[in-house]
Every structure is written in C-alpha cells, then in structure tokens.
Amino acid sequence: MISPTMAVAAIVPALSDQAGFAREARLARFRALVIDVIVFGFISFVVNSVYGVTEVTSGFITASGGMYSTTTAVAWPWLTLVGILYFTVPEAMFGATPGKYWMRLKVVRLGGTPLGVGSVIVRNLLKPIDFLPLLYLLGGVLVFVTRGSQRLGDIAAGTTVVSQHRALDPGATRRSGRTARRWLAIALAAAALFTIGFDYFGRPPLVIQGLFNERLGFGQDVVNYSLGHPIWGFGQVTYPMTLRTSIATCIGEITLTWSVIGWNESANNYSCIS
Numbered sequence: 001m002i003s004p005t006m007a008v009a010a011i012v013p014a015l016s017d018q019a020g021f022a023r024e025a026r027l028a029r030f031r032a033l034v035i036d037v038i039v040f041g042f043i044s045f046v047v048n049s050v051y052g053v054t055e056v057t058s059g060f061i062t063a064s065g066g067m068y069s070t071t072t073a074v075a076w077p078w079l080t081l082v083g084i085l086y087f088t089v090p091e092a093m094f095g096a097t098p099g100k101y102w103m104r105l106k107v108v109r110l111g112g113t114p115l116g117v118g119s120v121i122v123r124n125l126l127k128p129i130d131f132l133p134l135l136y137l138l139g140g141v142l143v144f145v146t147r148g149s150q151r152l153g154d155i156a157a158g159t160t161v162v163s164q165h166r167a168l169d170p171g172a173t174r175r176s177g178r179t180a181r182r183w184l185a186i187a188l189a190a191a192a193l194f195t196i197g198f199d200y201f202g203r204p205p206l207v208i209q210g211l212f213n214e215r216l217g218f219g220q221d222v223v224n225y226s227l228g229h230p231i232w233g234f235g236q237v238t239y240p241m242t243l244r245t246s247i248a249t250c251i252g253e254i255t256l257t258w259s260v261i262g263w264n265e266s267a268n269n270y271s272c273i274s
Helices: 004-024 026-051 076-094 098-102 117-125 137-145 152-157 178-202 204-214
Strands: 053-062 065-073 105-109 159-163 222-227 231-233 236-245 249-259 262-273
Touching (some): 004 026, 026 065, 026 076, 026 098, 026 105, 026 159, 026 178, 076 098, 076 117, 076 178, 098 105, 117 152, 117 159, 137 152, 152 159, 204 236, 204 249, 204 262
Antiparallel strands (some): 231 236, 236 249, 249 262
16 A cells, blocks of 8 residues: 555655656757747748738828838737637647657646646636737746746646657557548648638638738728629639718729639729719
8 A cells, every 4th residue: 555655755756757748848948939939930920911901000091191010910819819829739649749750749737647638728818918928938937937937827737848868658649540630630621622612612801801901902982892793713813892971882803813822802992872
C-alpha cells in the first residue's frame, strides 16, 4: 500500500524535474513562438485577404477625395478564433504547434501526469491574454519568472513546455494515430479548397462593400445599396445594383475583373430617378 508520504515524495521530484526541463527549454520555446507567429501571420494574411472587408480606419472622405487609411480584415472575434484553433488543434493532436515541432518541443503537465485535451484547451483559451499588452509581453515575462516556466495559460492548465526527449513516457504529451492524421489532412485540404473557391466566387460582394466604405465609385450622398443576381463571364462578374440616396433611387451595375491580385473594379455606372 502506498502511504500519503510516499505519494508526496513521488510528486515533488516530478514537479522539480519538469520545472528544470522547462527552464532548459526556454530559449527553444522563444524560437518556436517566433516561427508560430510567422506561420500564423501568413494564415491571417490569407484569411483577411479572402474573407475580409476593407474599412476606413482613420482620416476623412470628401466629394473630391480625402485623406484616410484603410484596413482589410475579418472581425477580430473570428481572427481570434482562428488563432486559438491554430495553437489548440496541433497541441491536442501532437503535443506541439508547428513552431514547437520544428524546435523539438512538447507540451506536458508540470506534475508529470498525462496531458489531457482539456488542459490543452485551457492553456490556449488564455493565450490572447498572454499576448497583452503587446508582442506576448505578459506571457514572456511569466515564462521567465515562474518556477515552472509557465505563462498564464500554463498556470491555469497546469502545463509547461519541455524538449520532446523529456516527454517519452506514455501519456506524457499528446500523440495521434494515423487515422487522426489522415482526417486532419483531409480537413486542411477541404479548408484550402473552400478558401480558393470563395476567393473567386464569394469575394466579389465583399470587394464591392469595401468600395462602398471608401466611397470609390459611389456618390457621397449614397446611403445604402443592394445587389442583384451576378452575371458571370470568364474572369469577370457584373452585378445589377440599386443605390439609394436621401432623395432618390438609382439603378446601375458594377463590374469586377479578376487578376493575379484578386478582384478589382473595372466599370461602374448608374442613373438616379428623383
């Protein structure tokens, strides 16, 4: 029979060992974060470019032009969700993000107990807080000042990060079989194909909304608009368009043309009936 004293004695060395392993992995962990930021930056660029709408962020627009700045992006809750999934899914399946995998790191429980999916989810749900106030400052400071090299998410989940050769015990980290890897590959391929298709067939209305936000091709007095059914050609699409001002309804059409950089306005005309 194992006495409480023996159980405590077994846990304390495990905590001490994992804490030491986590400290020796700090530099590699920083490098892994840089890689993940670069990879996720590319993913964010694609997501924003395909699914985002151009918005005016500052400045002013007048009838003769104006001075303003814009950004093309999806709403921040969606981008935050994509970020959480980027870190959570690979850690839940393989115990490592692409950056950690490249740097030969694994997520483990600080106490040496098996790493469950719940712990992975908790540590990544708090990742946006670790990035505050900017550039992962809070998380970086905590990793270097806590005994177990834990950021806020790690503290809440009881996890840390060590070199992969320190996580060889059964259940020490997450490992997925061939079937799970196959389904992940299928899901990623489906997401890529959907994004490619949406970029061609689904993006034109978002481009038009961006043009409206910038008042490019739309009069300053136009308060809203609606689009009819598109007429497709090879590399071109035309939308019948109804615009409304405070005193008139306008009928016309707008044509977009496809190029290597995406959809661009090539023609826009309408006439108003008072």
